[in-house]
Amino acid sequence: MYDNKIMINIKEFHSVANRTRTLPLPARKKLLITLIAAATAHMAHAQSISDQKETAASVPAQTGQSQTKADSVPTLPTITVTGAGNGADSYRKRSASIGTFGDAPLLDTPASISVITRSQLDDQQSRLLSEVVRNDAAVGDNYAPVGYYENFTIRGFALDLASSYQINGMSIAGEQNVALENKESVEILKGLAGLQSGMAAPGGLINYVTKRPADVRSVTLETDSRGSRYLAADIGTLFGEQKQFGIRINAAHESLHSYVNDADGERNFASLAADWVITPQARLQFDAEYQHREQRSAPGYQLLGGTVIPGNVSPEKLLGAQPWAKPVTINSVNLNLRLDLDLTPDWHAYLAASRSRVVIDDNSAFPYGCGYGATCGDGGTPARYFSAGGDFDIYDYRFPDDTRRNDQLQAVLQGHLDTGKLRHDLTFGASMFRRTVAQSDGVNEYVGSDNIYNPNPIVYEPSPLTPDASYLRLDSRQKALFAVDRLSFNPQWQLIAGARQVWVNERALDVTGAATRTTDKTLLLPQIALVYKPQADLSLYASYSKGLTMGGQAPWWTENAFAFLPPTVSRQIEAGVKYDWRDQLSLSAAIFQMTKPYEYPMPDENGFTYVQQGTETHRGIELSAAGQVTRQLRLTASMAMIQARAEDTGTPAYDGHQAINVPRLRAALYAAYTVPQVTGLSVLGGWQYSGSKAATREGNVDVPAYSLFNAGLRYKTSLSGHATVVRLSVDNLFDKRYWKDVGEYIGDGYLHLGAPRTARLSVQYDF
Template identity: 55%
Template sequence: MYPREHASQLRNGFRQGRVASFPSRTMTVNRTTALPARRRRTKVGLGVGLGITLFAAQAAAAPGDAPAPDAGAAGSATLPAITVSGERGSTLRAREASVAGLDDAPLRDTPASVNVITRALIDDQQAKRLSDVVRNDASVVNDYAPVGYFEGFAIRGFPVDLASAIRIDGLTVSGEQNVPLENKERVEILKGLAGIDSGVVAPGGVINFVTKRSANVASVTGGVDSRGSTSAAVDLGRRFGPDNQFGFRINAAKENMHSYIDGTNGRRTFGSIAADWDISPRASLQLNAEFQQWIQRSAPGYQLLGGTVVPSVKTTSKALGTQPWAKPVTTDALNLNARFDYQFNDDWKAYLAAGRSRTMIDDNSAFAYGCSYAASCTAGATSPFFFGANGDYDVYDFRSPGEYRRNDDLRAVATGKFATGPLRHELTLGVSVQRRVVHMADAVYDYVGSENVYGPDVTFSPSPNSPGPSYPRLDAWQYGVFGLDRISIGEHWQVLAGGKEVLLRQRSWSSLDGDTTRTDRSVFLPQVALVYKPVNVLSLYASYSKALSLGDQAPVRATNAYAFLPPVESHQFEVGAKYDWLDRLSLTAAVFSISKPFQFADPDPSGTSYTFVQRGTQRHQGIELGAAGRLTGRLGLTASVAAIRARAVDSGSPTYEGHQIINVPALRASLYADYAVPGVAGLNVLGGVEYSAARNANEEGTARVPSWFVFNLGARYTTKIGGHRTVLRVSVDNLFNKFYWRDAGEQQGDAYLFPGAPRTARVSLTYDF
């Protein structure tokens, strides 16, 4: 990991298939056909299968092409005329999500702010990393996300907890990885605290990846970009068995990455398998496994010059501190999970899910940081924790091999429906156990020389020292019991009431002296909401939630270096509205207020040192607007706007108050559109724009990175080659080659600046076989 981050990571404790989309049409079927006697697994499966079969048959055959029916055939039956009407579905709009703890509840009836990025949108934007996906949500920003390293994010202005807020199929994974996208059906973003299954997690929210399930699919995809990157992927699935009760989905990918930053090229290899077994009409089993190896040199971020000035660089290609002896960062990630579902009857069901996620990182970097040793800084005119006023910075040989992190997650959940008099209940009950383990070595972090952001690269000799042995740094357990009752009162009102009792037990070991820190905390985390539905297509809600998160760890330069601050409680109030317009466009709005204790570096009277403390309150208040679906039969869109006011109050340190929190834009917006070109079958024009207001680049609010617009353009052409569906996609990101600072995040008390990618063109071809 990055050296300034080395201590921070120790603090972290702890079913769906592809839906067919058909054009709008009405058809009448009136034919005689033989119906073989065959046992079907469910009435729903019979209806869906028959409907799709009839639709496909009618679409494929011209009128009059069908042979005359054999009225005398044995076992035949005459079907009455059937009228099937279908509205073309939107590939940009999702109707349900599982991330809020309500197990695939309709989004319109979920009293929380949830955004779902669909598979179709991921494909059309040719997304490779999570940062490519979350740009569609204005409430999510990069927060310390270097090229060549695992990415960090903030939701509603709060950093995402990599120990517990990144999920696959609802189970926590080690967030210190770039989760692969090739085998994912959708990405769900829960914004805020509204999730009874969240447990100990930071207040920003949760990001959940949903795995593709087995289906009869076979495709290959090849891609290239304007920098020479190449990629290839295969997606292969089958359903089989006497009743199609077995299924699998295999995904594999290979990518050679040519970065826009010099010297940071890399490669990636990925493979996964998902298996399904419908054991009986009541029971089913899912198994998932994926492995990815990511090898790439990382690029350190810029820092403020003299602690107050944003560097005036206009190039994105320069890699700070580049040294020929610096090895790439190697990340091996293995994610496993299983889920067993059982339907007791029409009203009650349950599932048992378990997962293990493991990452192993060999972290290497010629790391650019601060200015303690350069001649221009030794006189003390510049803080040693920033670049020099003239652009000088120090270079460190950083090596931290064998960084091991593991997340284990086990949960059992039962849901049921029943009535008590006029009240209808939908009850969810569950228990969960989570464990987070971290092992690390004492890293090499040695000064080797100094350079300048405006000057040429200089080669230095590496440090002769070697890292120490790896040993345990963190062992954290979470035990939870949770319940939620959705009570329907008549046709228009619903009350949701519940919560989670969490027991946190954690041990951590300091790399300085081996001292052990223990944390034992038990707390009840309530969640309540009121939902009013004046009409079926509109939901209005108000909610309150409480969460527990681990306290931050003091940076190495603090007087209380490596100390873990106590766990903190967060509180959220939210009101919102969700409306489905003509059943084709979903509109959402939410207003929220989230507060938690403020954690910051409190300077001593001399200004030469500080103590990392919890004091005062950090309060984020904002409004979010969203839209997803189709405006017309040809035009689809997804749009997001977030306005956030983030402040620290009552900290006792006026320097940190009265201005926006670092790296939180007051306004951010994102728009993406998909237009079907008339007269050219299969051709769609794609495009979008992203906006960010200016952001503070330091805690004091005295330095800011400017606002920016970035425009993106693309096209999708769907045709057939040799009778097989073929899709050609072309996209250009950052169309006008705008230089902008995409990330002004803070890590362990240090502020970093990362430029956004320049104009990049991508082409990909997907062939179904």
């Protein structure tokens, strides 16, 4: 066992949200400059920063009873923790808040969970969630074009943008590329999360855990092989007589130079984290973050003639490029507020509130189908595919002020009591959630046609039409009561039983404000799990759970265009084993079966109607490892094997074969090796594999399997007594051409090429 002694400032806080309005950009810039200046001025008079890494200096407390409580003064005590494989450079975490209502050991949690640590995010120089989740084989891309917000699958099921993404355990609108500068880790729950979240996609949840205030001052400069420029600052301090106050500011500017021609852009980000130990029994935590991102999006290809994968195409080509096309602009605000109260030594409560608001100006010269060109329809090609010869139509696509908002309130009471020989760890709670979607009818007008092999794109005039004002299309409200009891019979056996009672009221609206659909649904979502620990470092579990998922939105070309379908019920059974080898390497395996109603555009006499009919079943096995193998070698590794099929859909061609965009096998490995002969030097490397994937619901077209290799170096040194880290990484080392995803978006199938070889160089300097 290799011990790392870590000095840790324990802060008994957690996080969550509140409300504000979006400031105009000039005001936000002034606010950011003011905050950074104020923080820097204050820290000039504060104590000097210790040499400890900020990841060890700030461990967020998820539940009050799990932390050491101050006896007299509201301060953040410094203690020494001795552990293996959990230091500042670790790729392993022992606990996570996702999947529970507080920080819980992963070994004791009856669910498949992976955690990507800050150290791994830094080593991979991650900026997007797609660069994070590539470390988990159960997660895949599902319509993730350059310049747009990314979509993902877990266990083959598409994540729900309304409820599958969280910050500090509270829901956020998923139509954003969440910034990573102020995130301490990213937690991934694979499987149903109905008890934890109510309405959520069956695939799972992704939770971002924010950095907490600490004495830290750091700046990072970065560039890449295409000339992108990146500047970020991380500034924080603890202050007050007993260090009971803390703030932390993260800010970043990025000039984006994409591998896709003419798809450049920029990003600006600022966040504030503030903590206050009010009394030894009361703690308040606040998080606010704002991001402005604008970039031309790079649309995907479509099957030629509906049956052939485009060949000899370059990832650098911007398909359908027009000089008048505007960038996609995404402005996002995420706010969290949380109050923790230690009621007694055994009972803890917290109150949390959050708001997440995203406003999208969705603009594109969008290539779609072939209905107007001379070769369109040749061979019976449906109009929603490119022609057999590569012809496609170009649409002037403008949908401004597309607004998504999530609001959530949650109150939780946790504690334990004994009844005879039984120990009960209890959780009771109530939650309120609202999701609204406002969209305009926009402009989506044909302007001309082109061909994918044309080296000089044809320029057309844009549509003279102007988009209408946006209006409320969806208002979804959810109330819930939940309870969980973890019964410990003895050190070996635990039974976890819980349920969430959900009341859903949802209205879909037309432009006049009249309801086109009203859903009132009451549902009990149970979850039960049995855990057996034959020894302290080994656990086995089996579980059953039930979940509720928001219905999908119909494609524009269906009879019920843009309609939101009602919520659906999903079910899951899972069994797994977890083992902590020498308290430095976490190993796990899980087997599962998940079912949900099948949603798709069903062909009928009128064309297509978007329906819920039949059942989609996913069965699979997952293997994973994370931690330290030797003193010099640490890694994360995972593998997922999934069989995903639909049955009884009413369309026989869709039944009985592998689902679209779900490979049967996916694997991932990332490792860091510390070179003992050169102080401070580490060699980094990774490998990703994806099996072939069906590109149609009929399963008659597959894109090939691929392997990618990544490499890098990390060098730690000191400049003028200040810690400095230089990182070099090369993704797609051998410049492999591959189709990264063939997922659907609002009912239409698109093929996206993966990024070519890309090198990044960064310098992080602590001052």
